[in-house]
Amino acid sequence: MSENVNIKINGAAMSVPADYTILEAAREAGIDIPTLCYLKDVSKTGSCRMCIVEVKGARALQAACVYPVSEGLEVMTNTPKVREQRKLTLELLLSNHDRKCLSCIRSKSCELQDLADELGVEGISFEGEMTEHDIDNVSPSIVRDNKKCILCRRCVNMCKDVQTVAVIDTMERGFKTRVSTAFEKPLSDTACVNCGQCIVSCPTGALYEKDNTKEVWDAIADPEKYVIVQTAPAVRAGLGEEFGYPMGTPVTGKMAAALRRLGFDKTFDTDTGADLTIMEEANELIERVQNGGKLPMITSCSPGWVKFCEHYFTDFLDNLSSCKSPHQMFGAVMKSYYAEKNGIDPKNMFVVSVMPCVAKKFESGRPEMEADKLRDVDAVISTRELARMIKQAGIMFDKLPDEEFDVPFERASGAGVIFGATGGVMEAALRTAADTLGGKSVEDIDYTEVRGIEGIKEATVNMGGMDVKVAVANGLGNARKLLESIRDGKADYHFVEIMACPGGCVNGGGQPIVPSRDKMDVDVRVQRAKALYSEDVNSKIRKSHENPDMEILYSEYFEKPGSHKAHELLHTTYIKRNKY
Amino acid sequence: MAIPFKGTKEQEAKLMEVIAAHKDEKGATIPVLHEAQEIYGYLPIEVQTMIAEGLDVPLAEIYGIVTFYTQFSLNPKGQYPIGVCLGTACYVKGSGDILEKIKEILGIDVGECTDDGKFSLDATRCIGACGLAPVMTIGEHVYGRLTVDEVEDILKKY
Ligand code: SF4
Ligand code: SF4
Ligand code: SF4
Numbered sequence: 246m247s248e249n250v251n252i253k254i255n256g257a258a259m260s261v262p263a264d265y266t267i268l269e270a271a272r273e274a275g276i277d278i279p280t281l282c283y284l285k286d287v288s289k290t291g292s293c294r295m296c297i298v299e300v301k302g303a304r305a306l307q308a309a310c311v312y313p314v315s316e317g318l319e320v321m322t323n324t325p326k327v328r329e330q331r332k333l334t335l336e337l338l339l340s341n342h343d344r345k346c347l348s349c350i351r352s353k354s355c356e357l358q359d360l361a362d363e364l365g366v367e368g369i370s371f372e373g374e375m376t377e378h379d380i381d382n383v384s385p386s387i388v389r390d391n392k393k394c395i396l397c398r399r400c401v402n403m404c405k406d407v408q409t410v411a412v413i414d415t416m417e418r419g420f421k422t423r424v425s426t427a428f429e430k431p432l433s434d435t436a437c438v439n440c441g442q443c444i445v446s447c448p449t450g451a452l453y454e455k456d457n458t459k460e461v462w463d464a465i466a467d468p469e470k471y472v473i474v475q476t477a478p479a480v481r482a483g484l485g486e487e488f489g490y491p492m493g494t495p496v497t498g499k500m501a502a503a504l505r506r507l508g509f510d511k512t513f514d515t516d517t518g519a520d521l522t523i524m525e526e527a528n529e530l531i532e533r534v535q536n537g538g539k540l541p542m543i544t545s546c547s548p549g550w551v552k553f554c555e556h557y558f559t560d561f562l563d564n565l566s567s568c569k570s571p572h573q574m575f576g577a578v579m580k581s582y583y584a585e586k587n588g589i590d591p592k593n594m595f596v597v598s599v600m601p602c603v604a605k606k607f608e609s610g611r612p613e614m615e616a617d618k619l620r621d622v623d624a625v626i627s628t629r630e631l632a633r634m635i636k637q638a639g640i641m642f643d644k645l646p647d648e649e650f651d652v653p654f655e656r657a658s659g660a661g662v663i664f665g666a667t668g669g670v671m672e673a674a675l676r677t678a679a680d681t682l683g684g685k686s687v688e689d690i691d692y693t694e695v696r697g698i699e700g701i702k703e704a705t706v707n708m709g710g711m712d713v714k715v716a717v718a719n720g721l722g723n724a725r726k727l728l729e730s731i732r733d734g735k736a737d738y739h740f741v742e743i744m745a746c747p748g749g750c751v752n753g754g755g756q757p758i759v760p761s762r763d764k765m766d767v768d769v770r771v772q773r774a775k776a777l778y779s780e781d782v783n784s785k786i787r788k789s790h791e792n793p794d795m796e797i798l799y800s801e802y803f804e805k806p807g808s809h810k811a812h813e814l815l816h817t818t819y820i821k822r823n824k825y
Numbered sequence: 826m827a828i829p830f831k832g833t834k835e836q837e838a839k840l841m842e843v844i845a846a847h848k849d850e851k852g853a854t855i856p857v858l859h860e861a862q863e864i865y866g867y868l869p870i871e872v873q874t875m876i877a878e879g880l881d882v883p884l885a886e887i888y889g890i891v892t893f894y895t896q897f898s899l900n901p902k903g904q905y906p907i908g909v910c911l912g913t914a915c916y917v918k919g920s921g922d923i924l925e926k927i928k929e930i931l932g933i934d935v936g937e938c939t940d941d942g943k944f945s946l947d948a949t950r951c952i953g954a955c956g957l958a959p960v961m962t963i964g965e966h967v968y969g970r971l972t973v974d975e976v977e978d979i980l981k982k983y
């Protein structure tokens with residue numbers, strides 16, 4: 246508990262906690278101060294000077310995002326001098342900016358563009374020399390275009406301090422300053438894990454996902470192709486934001502309707518894949534526990550986390566569950582079981598995954614992700630790319646009816662839905678493991694200890710007489726901490742869930758981008774997770790093993806979890822990668 | 826860039842000593858980079874990687890520091906280091922054109938070294954020979970009152 250201090254902003258007196266900055270105090274008082282380099286919980290460099298204010302008694306204008314409040318402080322946020330200076334700063338920034346908004350991916354969701362509008366920039370009076378930069382688009386997940394970069398460092402701080410991957414940084418100085426990798430290598434030649442958190446931190450069009458919508462449009466237009474789409478749980482929790490719905494509105498029904506209208510032959514739910522993952526993973530866990538296998542077992546459904554492990558924690562590779570991630574499993578089921586059953590030549594099948602994640606683009610291209618020379622998944626598009634396709638197709642999203650996913654596989658469980666939030670995979674696995682180990686159906690299935698956005702969560706759950714110790718980490722900085730404590734023998738668990746993105750997939754690198762100023766008011770991770778937990782509560786089936794399609798899949802095809810066939814199609818292997 | 830790294834075991838051992846001496850020290854990176862440059866003469870990727878691993882500092886951060894400070898060099902010195910003075914007196918007398926000519930002949934930029942390791946090129950501040958402006962040095966040798974046309978013949982002598 247910190248004490249309060251009395252301050253005045255624009256003449257109005259208020260009492261605020263002593264550890265606030267002027268920016269935080271003003272925001273609470275309903276006063277909006279423009280910012281650019283500040284990103285709550287991530288970046289506080291005080292370098293862009295967009296947030297300058299007049300502080301009584303101080304000679305120069307001060308940056309509100311870093312200036313602490315103190316007793317008696319008097320601040321003016323909206324004087325002619327402040328407005329002039331902010332405008333000048335922005336115009337200077339824009340004079341070395343590739344101002345091609347019409348063809349820029351971030352147009353309409355760009356913080357720089359918003360500021361130019363708000364501050365009334367009319368013409369750029371100085372036409373500066375433009376810095377030359379090449380676009381790095383070698384990575385299957387991420388594109389970097391430094392011509393749009395304003396050097397705010399939000400991406401650098403995200404990658405370095407939050408994710409502890411640290412493959413991008415600021416290089417050189419003065420006019421030549423740029424964000425880049427060591428020795429200017431393409432991102433794909435570094436230990437970048439493709440989490441895309443840099444993208445969702447960036448205020449401009451300098452970082453964006455590799456666009457795969459063209460391949461999808463081409464497949465849909467090709468009469469030879471049988472095009473199947475599947476959507477991950479977190480997509481329904483974020484997609485609505487692209488169409489003006491309040492954050493946290495689940496839009497499952499409209500999303501299914503939109504996909505159908507885009508022309509996909511079948512519209513399925515990755516949650517079925519998630520249920521299948523739980524069947525395999527719970528079985529793997531029980532086997533490891535009973536046969537003295539390597540523990541803790543760690544989840545493998547977050548490809549950003551998997552690559553992080555392959556670069557930085559190679560001593561934990563055997564701890565990773567051998568299960569493929571849900572959409573890869575589902576793709577493999579499509580090209581085997583589903584193709585056979587429906588007499589479709591799997592070579593003509595084209596499986597599209599809509600994901601909240603850009604690391605899934607890398608994952609689907611991994612050489613391991615195929616069986617019988619058939620790729621599990623042919624294209625991955627992010628939530629943002631799906632929104633673009635819907636807009637391009639002239640579909641008025643809000644006017645769509647609510648529709649169901651296609652039959653079969655329309656009956657995924659609530660356990661599959663919560664996969665999209667941190668702790669969700671753990672909870673889903675516990676629901677199934679508890680029934681299996683206890684030999685009876687457990688009633689109380691809300692494992693609230695593993696829910697919520699805390700970086701590292703722990704719980705001990707008694708199942709069939711055995712105390713199962715579990716831990717959940719979200720965000721790679723937290724994963725690093727957790728793994729180090731396991732490595733040092735300070736903690737021991739049976740089962741660990743790790744998701745690369747803070748808050749889990751709902752806050753993935755492929756989700757709609759939320760302006761930094763909105764992030765001061767709402768917690769994206771909490772709001773979007775609510776959409777998933779509400780869908781879970783309303784599900785008729787809330788345990789993966791009670792999804793009737795699992796019964797069908799195993800009796801007709803896979804026989805039992807961990808079978809030979811399951812291993813061929815649903816499991817994978819990992820490799821050691823270099824750090825540098 | 827194309828010059829292969831020729832670090833020796835002795836150099837590596839020395840660097841490891843330096844890293845060990847500074848490890849766990851706050852702000853160790855810059856002093857270690859200085860000593861590494863003393864040992865190797867420049868800071869190629871191989872050396873920066875050893876420092877990154879040794880100090881447990883991300884390579885991107887190290888590279889950021891090396892490119893930020895002009896005293897660090899990414900390229901080795903050539904057998905014959907060339908310095909073209911860009912001090913005021915020389916500049917007024919056209920040393921900028923001389924620099925351009927050398928770049929053109931050798932196909933390298935300031936701060937770089939030719940692929941055969943023979944020449945490296947730097948732009949220097951006033952070297953105190955303004956009376957001879959424009960001035961260029963190759964190794965210890967000073968060439969004064971230069972014209973652009975003489976440059977090619979001078980380089981051929983090496
Ligand atoms: S980054 Fe923003 S301001 Fe720059 S071109 Fe794109 S939309 Fe326009
Ligand atoms: S994708 Fe993730 S790991 Fe790669 S540069 Fe961006 S933040 Fe860093
Ligand atoms: S790439 Fe984006 S987030 Fe990173 S420094 Fe540039 S503008 Fe800022």
Ligand code: FES
Binds near residue numbers: 282292
């Ligand atoms: S200096 Fe405050 S937002 Fe950039």
Ligand code: FES
Binds near residue numbers: 955958
């Ligand atoms: S300016 Fe060139 S030697 Fe003085």
